[in-house]
Amino acid sequence: MSNSPDGGSLTQAQSYALVVVAAVLLSAILAPVAYDRATQPDGTVAVVTIEGPITSGSATAVQKDLREARENESIDAVVLNVDSPGGGAAASEQLYLSVQRTAAEMPVVASVTSTGASGAYYAMLPAEDIYVTPASIVGSVGVRAAAPGPSLPGEVKSGPDKASATADQRRTQVETLQNAFVGSVMKHRSDDLELSRTEVAHAKVYSGARAVDNGMADDIGSTQDAIRQAANAADLDDYEVYRKEPPQTGGLLLLSADDGGGVVVERSPVGYETVDTPTLLMVYGSVQTESEVIGNVSA
Template identity: 60%
Template sequence: MVSKPSSAASARTVSVLALVAAVLVGAFLAPVVYDAAAPTPDRVAVISVDGTITSYTADQLEEDLHEARENESIKAVVLQVDSPGGSAAASEQMYLAVNRTAQEMPVVSSVEGTGASGAYYTMLPSESIYVTPSSVIGSVGVRGSAPIGGSSNEIRTGPDKASMTLDHREAQIETLKHAFVGSVMEHRGDELSLSREEVAYAKVYTGARATQNGYADDIGTLQTAIDRAASEAGLENYEVVEKEPSTRSGIILLSSQNGNSTVVVEESPIGYDGVRAPQFLMVYGQVQYEDEVIGNVSA
């Protein structure tokens, strides 16, 4: 005759099994619960400003900085700059995006190549600008093409519907120059050993010289800039996240020949090619990129 287990023994068995099951379930769930509860680490975002500045460059930087401002884990931004400048309108757009970001979190810039003209304009709101001794810095000025042809044979629908004259073009360029120089004096005036007139000469300087005349703050690498940004944000433990520059199909070519600056748009997304329009440029040096490959297309 088989004796039946007592109700007390059965209860103990059930309790043991329940305990074992709880331990096993806990072992599987504990890491998940821990990860879910773990706080997001503070971060310093490194964002690149690379190559000739165009409207696409400006839109991309504006988007990157917007994402940084909206991301609560990002406490500071470092601009990694290697650009000779480019379109005046795009450079101004980038300056405004950086200026807005600098009002919400520390922004520090690092130049290990070129940070000239529109690229220098872009960096102006930075808390600090770090350069290497051989960096190219400065070129505070604007270039633009002279109007071609006259208006004597034109038929216009109104008195102000006229071709741009040389005087008008010069006035526009002068206005842009004053805005650029004025921004330099506003952001760097206390550090500069140069007068406003000397800044307007649009000279370029090596990084070593730029730290002496106030165009830059100190010699340092990208890591130096990251450390400074973290310090300005009060961070001791943090991660560094780098925003990879995106690629774009099609090409945009900036050219400057004999003082006539144009932007040539090939394979336009709105259906026409080879459009030429006069542009005001904040760019250092002669720009000639017709043989450069951009994206997957070569000129």
């Protein structure tokens, strides 16, 4: 056996080469894992849809989606995908409060794909940015209600004010809600608005392009633009988008008319039409009773 220096150097060189080869192979195996970890999304933007007339049922479903977004640690921002003419005043107010609560915890951006009027506009006011298309319909900051109907002849009531209201009382209800609606617009949009409080209270509707000019909306853009803005507001460079499907609800108080031009108010579900139940609406479009729609179809 040779003990020459050259033989020892050769053995050391071979050992070194084996170590280098092993290191290269190990790095090749681990590299995809490390790359995968490095490219994981920074967070998630949730898209919550407000679609169709706002009722107690649809508002409850959207409130649930927003609550889930707030409670989910992986959700960093929310985009409201809005296509609604508004609806019931109470339901619209509940949505507004839910959006406001969400906006206090994470960035919220709204995107009006077609219509975001009346109660739907109210609901998205807490969003830090409102994106619209040039032809979107926004505004209609107002409240409407039917005049009180006559009592049933010979009706016996437990008290003089049971199931009764005068036109003045109904007007006061409408004015109270209107003041709250207009006040919320001024609170959230005053820095950008080119309209006075009186002009806002006129309840006009505006195209998306005009709404950006007068401060009722912020930017022209798509829902994708709104998603990017929400991600930027949450400091997300790489993010996932979680889209929540719009709720499917039944037994609606308000239904879209077949021609898409109005809203149908169903008759009393208890079949006692003389009970004076005020229907206070924050809705853009014509309002008809179910019987009027049936009559129009018959004619």
